Amino acid sequence: MRVLVTGGAGYIGSHTLLELLAQGHEVCVLDNYANAAPDVLDRVRALSNRPLRDETGDVRDRSRLDKIMDDFAPEAVIHFAGLKAVGESGTNPLGYYDVNINGTLTLLQAMQRADCKRIIFSSSATVYGEPQYLPYDEAHPLNPMSVYGRTKLMAEQILTDWAAAQPDRATVLLRYFNPVGAHPSADLGEDPRDTPNNLMPLIAQVATGKREALQVYGDDYDTPDGTGLRDYIHVVDLARAHLAALSYAATQSGARPFNIGTGQNYSVREMVQAFEKASGRKIPTINSPRRDGDVAAMQADARRANRELGWQATHGLDDMAASTWAWQTKNHNG
Ligand code: NAD
Ligand code: UFG
Numbered sequence: 444m445r446v447l448v449t450g451g452a453g454y455i456g457s458h459t460l461l462e463l464l465a466q467g468h469e470v471c472v473l474d475n476y477a478n479a480a481p482d483v484l485d486r487v488r489a490l491s492n493r494p495l496r497d498e499t500g501d502v503r504d505r506s507r508l509d510k511i512m513d514d515f516a517p518e519a520v521i522h523f524a525g526l527k528a529v530g531e532s533g534t535n536p537l538g539y540y541d542v543n544i545n546g547t548l549t550l551l552q553a554m555q556r557a558d559c560k561r562i563i564f565s566s567s568a569t570v571y572g573e574p575q576y577l578p579y580d581e582a583h584p585l586n587p588m589s590v591y592g593r594t595k596l597m598a599e600q601i602l603t604d605w606a607a608a609q610p611d612r613a614t615v616l617l618r619y620f621n622p623v624g625a626h627p628s629a630d631l632g633e634d635p636r637d638t639p640n641n642l643m644p645l646i647a648q649v650a651t652g653k654r655e656a657l658q659v660y661g662d663d664y665d666t667p668d669g670t671g672l673r674d675y676i677h678v679v680d681l682a683r684a685h686l687a688a689l690s691y692a693a694t695q696s697g698a699r700p701f702n703i704g705t706g707q708n709y710s711v712r713e714m715v716q717a718f719e720k721a722s723g724r725k726i727p728t729i730n731s732p733r734r735d736g737d738v739a740a741m742q743a744d745a746r747r748a749n750r751e752l753g754w755q756a757t758h759g760l761d762d763m764a765a766s767t768w769a770w771q772t773k774n775h776n777g
Contacts, residue, residue: 450523452479458682512557532591543594620704625770632770661733670711672740677758687754704743721764
């Protein structure tokens with residue numbers, strides 16, 4: 444299939460490109476490099492040994508999109524491009540609504556003009572908000588607690604309405620849990636521009652000595668060791684979920700959300716231990732107050748994705764930690 448991948452130079456996008464190319468898809472990337480290294484696509488080309496088209500541009504640029512649609516004529520779009528820092532979304536709400544909502548609207552308008560009918564969207568488990576029950580299934584109430592989460596929910600709604608307007612359109616909403624890890628080559632991984640927001644890159648920076656200690660945000664949660672529980676998913680498993688979603692969208696219509704997680708969760712302390720094992724280094728920690736907006740625990744009920752997409756996570760915690768460490772040590776600025 445010809446697939447346009449917005450945000451394909453980013454963390455999850457770059458891993459997905461490799462899976463798409465390995466399966467023989469023709470791929471074109473649109474990225475403005477707001478949060479990606481300029482050489483990522485060269486690494487993807489080298490690893491895959493396959494041609495890859497790329498366009499440097501903004502997903503809000505309608506004329507650019509129209510041109511790509513005319514030249515490349517994608518049969519499906521995977522839409523990763525967006526801003527994703529929860530804290531920053533509260534201080535820059537208009538910036539987040541602009542990129543995440545206007546970006547999605549502009550993309551859909553260009554797709555509609557070009558009669559492209561299938562889209563896979565990067566949504567997030569954050570759309571659920573405070574758990575009413577766990578694991579979250581896709582029917583759990585949606586009540587995001589941040590501007591970022593609300594942009595994801597609004598985009599889901601727009602995509603759902605778009606799909607409903609014509610009988611042959613398909614939208615797959617992938618609600619990712621906590622992506623971690625790196626490609627086994629250690630040539631692709633998470634490369635945060637500024638101070639990382641997420642646990643794994645922060646732990647990795649403590650292991651390399653870039654940071655003195657990890658702040659553990661809350662050790663008094665109602666969890667077995669008092670620290671937050673999350674459903675961490677290896678980025679290669681997550682990338683493969685997009686291939687499964689693409690096959691699904693080729694035969695189905697309408698909009699459907701899927702949880703993409705492992706169904707298991709681990710505490711902050713368990714993540715630290717796994718990383719100490721993988722790196723052979725001690726990770727000093729400091730107990731700190733709870734972080735605003737954090738929930739005690741998250742966990743996916745991923746059975747719908749198992750059943751309907753035929754997808755299942757296969758990488759475990761040791762692999763998540765070991766691949767992050769390999770990436771971090773091979774790419775000192777990564
Ligand atoms: P990332 O920042 O590494 O990738 C996003 C990519 O989009 C980057 O390459 C960036 O340069 C590009 N981009 C940003 N704004 C753009 C614009 N206006 N036009 C064109 N390109 C633009 O992030 P990621 O972790 O790979 O996340 C990909 C998607 O998945 C995002 O939509 C994110 O919200 C969503 N998501 C991520 C997580 C996570 O924890 N990583 C969890 C749930 C959902
Ligand atoms: N944590 C610490 N110390 C840190 C960073 C994080 O203790 O320095 C803890 C958090 O309190 C939480 C856990 O580690 O218990 C995971 O935190 P992350 O910031 O890595 O991830 P979140 O679950 O807060 O959020 C992530 C993404 C969101 C996404 C959400 C659900 O950042 O974009 O997962 O998918 F919406």
